Amino acid sequence: AQSVTQLGSHVSVSEGALVLLRCNYSSSVPPYLFWYVQYPNQGLQLLLKYTSAATLVKGINGFEAEFKKSETSFHLTKPSAHMSDAAEYFCAVTANQAGTALIFGKGTTLSVSS
Amino acid sequence: GAVVSQHPSRVICKSGTSVKIECRSLDFQATTMFWYRQFPKQSLMLMATSNEGSKATYEQGVEKDKFLINHASLTLSTLTVTSAHPEDSSFYICSASTSDIVGYTFGSGTRLTVV
Numbered sequence: 001a002q003s004v005t006q007l008g009s010h011v012s013v014s015e016g017a018l019v020l021l022r023c024n025y026s027s028s029v030p031p032y033l034f035w036y037v038q039y040p041n042q043g044l045q046l047l048l049k050y051t052s053a054a055t056l057v058k059g060i061n062g063f064e065a066e067f068k069k070s071e072t073s074f075h076l077t078k079p080s081a082h083m084s085d086a087a088e089y090f091c092a093v094t095a096n097q098a099g100t101a102l103i104f105g106k107g108t109t110l111s112v113s114s
Numbered sequence: 115g116a117v118v119s120q121h122p123s124r125v126i127c128k129s130g131t132s133v134k135i136e137c138r139s140l141d142f143q144a145t146t147m148f149w150y151r152q153f154p155k156q157s158l159m160l161m162a163t164s165n166e167g168s169k170a171t172y173e174q175g176v177e178k179d180k181f182l183i184n185h186a187s188l189t190l191s192t193l194t195v196t197s198a199h200p201e202d203s204s205f206y207i208c209s210a211s212t213s214d215i216v217g218y219t220f221g222s223g224t225r226l227t228v229v
Contacts, residue, residue: 099163102148
């Protein structure tokens with residue numbers, strides 16, 4: 001069985017500050033890990049994914065995440081927050097097998113203040 | 115890139131009626147389709163997984179007779195909410211996957227409101 005835990009349902013930062021969204025996973029098999037962003041009443045946009053290649057993954061819009069097996073973590077970071085980053089962020093896990101569903105964390109709402 | 119078209123984006127229906135939601139993969143063959151449900155300010159909950167030409171596999175607690183899933187072709191999957199009730203009001207999102215790689219393409223979602 002697989003699961004993800006997103007620590008902190010709500011994170012608030014100032015514009016220009018570091019963004020850190022936490023994600024820990026549980027998986028009985030080597031995981032693939034994903035971060036998605038969702039704006040109100042919209043679908044999901046893929047930010048980045050880890051698929052057992054490089055442990056430091058760079059995504060779109062300046063986001064990156066590091067896979068740490070020893071800590072079972074896949075935290076999302078961005079050096080400098082922008083107002084447009086305010087959204088809902090989801091961490092998701094799946095097995096390294098085509099046709100397996102993504103299992104999502106509960107999500108973290110990121111607020112950015114000026 | 116891969117695109118999944120989901121329609122309608124919004125639908126309002128009367129209690130007791132049925133609603134069909136379509137997801138089409140426009141430029142690839144979706145061997146597997148996943149259907150999710152999302153309540154306001156909550157996460158995406160997997161409802162069912164369907165493989166082309168096979169019966170869908172439903173998650174525990176999801177009524178298969180209420181949420182009918184058809185995946186008759188490699189480019190089209192449908193979710194029909196039968197005899198809808200207000201508690202079925204939610205955001206429904208499909209996700210398509212191929213058989214050769216681990217990857218997911220999401221539809222833009224359908225906001226269902228049952229009145």
